[in-house]
Amino acid sequence: MRAGRMVSLLLLLQNRGKLSAARLAAELGVTARTVYRDIEALSAAGVPIYAETGPFGGYRLLEGYRTRLTGLTADEAESLFLTGLPEPAAELGLGAQVAAAELKLTAALPTPYRDASTRIRQRFHLDAPGWYSEAEPVPLLTAVAEALWRDRVIEIRYRRWSPEPGVVTRRLHPLGLVLKAGVWYLVAVRRNQPRIYKVSSIQRSRTLPEKAERPEGFELSAFWRAHVEGYEEAEETETALIRLSPQGIAALPDLLGPRAARLARRTLTGEDAEGWRRARIPMESVPHAAAGLLKLGVDAQALEPAALVAHLTATVRAMAGLYPGG
Template sequence: MRASRLVSLLLLLQNRGRMSAARLAAELGVTPRTVYRDVEALAAAGVPIYAEGGPAGGYQLMDGYRTRLTGLTEDEAGSLFLTGLPQPAAELGLGAQVAAAELKLMAALPTPYRDASVRIRQRFHLDAPGWYREADPVPQLLAAAEALWQDQVVEVRYRRWSPTPGVVTRRLHPLGLVLKAGVWYLVAGPRPRTYRVGNIEELRALDEHFTRPAGFDLADFWRVHVERYEDNEDGETALVRLSAAGIAALPDILGPRAARLAERTLEPADGEGRQRAKIPLESVPHAAAGLLRLGADAQVLAPAELVAHMGKTIRAMARLYPCGEDG
């Protein structure tokens, strides 16, 4: 562990130049005292490292010194696909490997390419979750990832919303993990389907392995799945009763996909000028959050779990805003 940390410290100074002990400690996840000891160890090993005092001081390498100790470990190489995605990497337990892999790649690049890489990193950043939306709690993500690496059969207790809401038990063959708009999904066989990782209540790896389907391509599967999901009226849906204003607001409030599905499923207007339609149901809390933004322009009719959730939330809100005699 210390040898790996010494290499990381060396590469940090090589890639970024002068750094204070506090900054190095933060990058390496250790205390400044540990950094002092590591610097002494590098100097004793012949690395031309020195310190400069003052507010802008810190440790740095002699000009022109470069190390070639940049070989990637197996774990670091396997984590390369998550470079630039620190939060997902951390959720998968790969944060340290990603950081080390990035350092080693930077150190191995010729100077012009390394400078270009730094410029890109300074100017572009990918933030996966949507606005005002916290990432799903995914306590089973690490267990799912471990089974995925090992091609291991798992047994899960999964909370689903339709066709019959409740918790079901499934034996699955993990084929891939996908991060979509801040939400993790598990793609699993034997017949490939998708499962929201946040809805997995329990996951147990079995003492049994499976053979991945020949020719299975995760990216291709996901692309087809998304296309079918967005065009499928038979997926998980909620039945709502909408005013004309509610229908017009759907693209902005619930997104283009919900608006397209609602438009295709609109029923004739009733006596109050409202129309029934279906909208996608990713989960009860997620659907309720969007529908509440429509206010009185939307009335949920089904499923019962969503109706109950809406009623409970609205009653709680009413207690916060009691109406007066004229209300």
């Protein structure tokens, strides 16, 4: 453990130049006292580290010194594909490996490329979740990812919302994990067909000794792209029937998004004396659809399916109980 930390300390100085003990401690996740001890040990081993005193002081390597300790471990190499996604990497339990791999990769690059990679990291950042939303807790993501990586069958207890709400047990052959708008999805085979499961809805996961089978020629990105296109074009399956006021219709793009607005406007029917009309909106799940309709407030009313109406009724009653006179 200490040897790996000392290599990381050495690579930090090599890649970034002068760094204070406090900065090194923060990067390595240790105390400044530990940094002092590691620097003493490196100096005793012949590594030319010297200190600059003063308010802007710190530690640096002798000009021109470079270490060759840049070999990647297997775990670090496997995590390289996530170097631009630190938060998803941490959710997968690969945060430390990603940091170490990126550090070693940077140290191994020629100076012009190393400078370019630093400029890119300083100027571009990927933030997957949407506005005003946080990633859902996915406590079983690491276990699912491990089974996926090892090509093992898993058995899960899963809370589904359609065709009927309830908790079911499924035996799956994992094919891949997809992060979409801050939400993790598992693609897995059940009954010889690839299906999609929301990881946050998995209540329990057990890895089985049986080896998972992958369909010949299966490509995760192509499957997901086809799924998204089909999902966005669907009008009759997984939709909710609602009533909308004129204000609700106008607010659809901002509050429910452009896809829901397109489907609603294509399916608008009827108009009562007050201008209310019926329409259909896509329904990923009952909670998801309910959350969207609640944003519309009194300008929307759910009519179907019954599970959505019941969910909204219970939610509104609970909300009313929070206020005086409710």
